[in-house]
Every structure is written in structure tokens, then in C-alpha cells.
Amino acid sequence: MAFPTVIRLLNAHINAHMDLLWCSTACRQHQLPSTALRIGDDFVRPSTSVCDLSIYLDADLSMREHVQWTVAGCFAALHKLRSIRRSIPTSVYQTLGVALVLSRLGYGNATLAGISGQLSSSPGGI
Secondary structure, three states, X not given: OOHHHHHHHHHHHHHHOOOEEOOOOHHHHHHOOOOOEEEOOEEEOEEOEEEEOOEEEEOOOOOHHHHHHHHHXXXXXXXXXXXXXXXXXXXXXXXXXXXXXXXXXXXXXXXXXXXXXXXXXXXXXX
């Protein structure tokens, strides 16, 4: 495969996964355009949330989607550990649980600095 062909394939892959995020307050979300925008030769549809490096940003910058995905990932890791619980010593089980959950919580934690207490106090929050 020639080098220019690889570049074309890479560009096609990047363009296929390109998202556009309009940011606004929650009460003004309905005023944002929903039609696709042309950027160069590509059309990009606006999205209510985007993911980059496993950090989810939503249009009102509340981080709600990031928190929901993080919580879901932690519960999924704990659920998978349940199947081996009786096969390993308790100390190993606890160590695995802490390692898998804390790594998910720690990654991207700095992006949550300064968000309002609304996420932790709402029923759908943490």
C-alpha cells in the first residue's frame, strides 16, 4: 500500500468520525442549528455531545454525559469481577476492584473541576 493511499484512508476515517459541538446554555439548546455544515468537502452534523480521548463533552458543558459514562464503566468493571469472586482470595478481589474503578475515576478527573453541585444532587447524577 502506497503512502498517499494510507493518508487518504486515514483522512476518510477521521472525516467519518468528525463531530461538531455547539455550546450553549440548556435553555437555549433548541435555538442551535441542527442541519449539517459543510467544512471543506465534508458535511458535519452537529451533535449534543462529543467524545475525545474518552472525555465526553455535552453542549451545555455540564459534564453530565461524561459522569454517566464513567459511572457505567465502573459498574461494568465491578460486574465483570463478580464472576471471578469465588476463584481468588478476598485481598486480590479488593485490589482488582480498587484498581479498575479508581483508574476509571482518575482518568479525566481534572475535567470535572469546577462543575456545579447539580450533578451530584440530581437523581440522575453520581
